[in-house]
Amino acid sequence: MNIEKIQTQKISEAVEEQIEKMIVSGAFQAGEKLPSVRELCDMFGVGRSAVRDAITTLKGKGIVNVRRGEGAFICQFDCTKLFASSVLLPSFDDIQELFQVRKILEAGIAEMAALHRTEHDLQSLKKILSDESAERWEADYEFHLALAKAAKNDILIQFIQFISEMMKKTMVDFHIYVEKNNSIIKIIAEQHEEIYETIKNRDCKRANEAMIYHLNYVEKLLQR
Structure with missing residues (x-):
């Protein structure tokens, strides 16, 4: 016994x-x-x-x-405390998994932003898209963060900040790489504009699809 x-x-x-x-x-x-x-x-x-x-x-x-x-x-409550902090840079596999999380998370954020956005949110997004003086990494981060703010959910904002911090070095290098190719810069800008338009038109379904399409495109470029 x-x-x-x-x-x-x-x-x-x-x-x-x-x-x-x-x-x-x-x-x-x-x-x-x-x-x-x-x-x-x-x-x-x-x-x-x-x-x-x-x-x-x-x-x-x-x-x-x-x-x-x-x-x-x-x-x-702070959801970032759920994750252990690390000074190590993410590996290639980590980046792939982070993009999987981004596609699940940010597609939903785009839907919620289309549903809950205000005129102030639209102005903030448009200002980011039209600011040519900002560093490309910072502008990209600010755009995705502004979408999370438009979704009106503080925990989603914390998740975006956490993931962005994890991927910062990778995305800075990515933007240095794409600066050499004007066609890629133009495509990414058009994708951001498309996402903005879906948010502006409150088209939740299209916002989800446009975000998935954009993140798939960026992920494929990173895999090169």
Whole structure:
């Protein structure tokens, strides 16, 4: 017979669990300040060291942010924390997988942008497309980021920023390469204009298709 040993739980761990449950239940909201250490001691009937240890653990998990002299605050959700940061450059296989993610993600973003865009969003997109003084990498990044903003979803914006940062070196090199070929520059510009027009006309289906077509074209160029 296999019998598991009974685990004893530290008081600080119990306090930590209780605070987490209160956050999940909505008793504490993102950005809200936790009660003071003394108030938490009274609330749970425990000593100050147990509360301090619990807050330290929650800070390590990225659940709370401790500000000196102010207290502990519930952190906002940040999807980029789902990914481990790395100083390594992505491999060829990584680039292919990132483009797979981009096609799934940005096709949906284009649809949502067509549905939710405002006149201000259109002005921002048009300004990016007409700015010939900007670096091509930066203009390309700003265009795709502006589409994510037009989709009106903060988490999608964070995903685009994360993927763009991962691919930055590759895309900078890519734009240096295409600068030697005016026909490629023209095709990419036309594809961006086509995406813009679908967003402007609120054509969700066509926006999805235009984005997939554009990303397929860029991916094929990268594979060369």
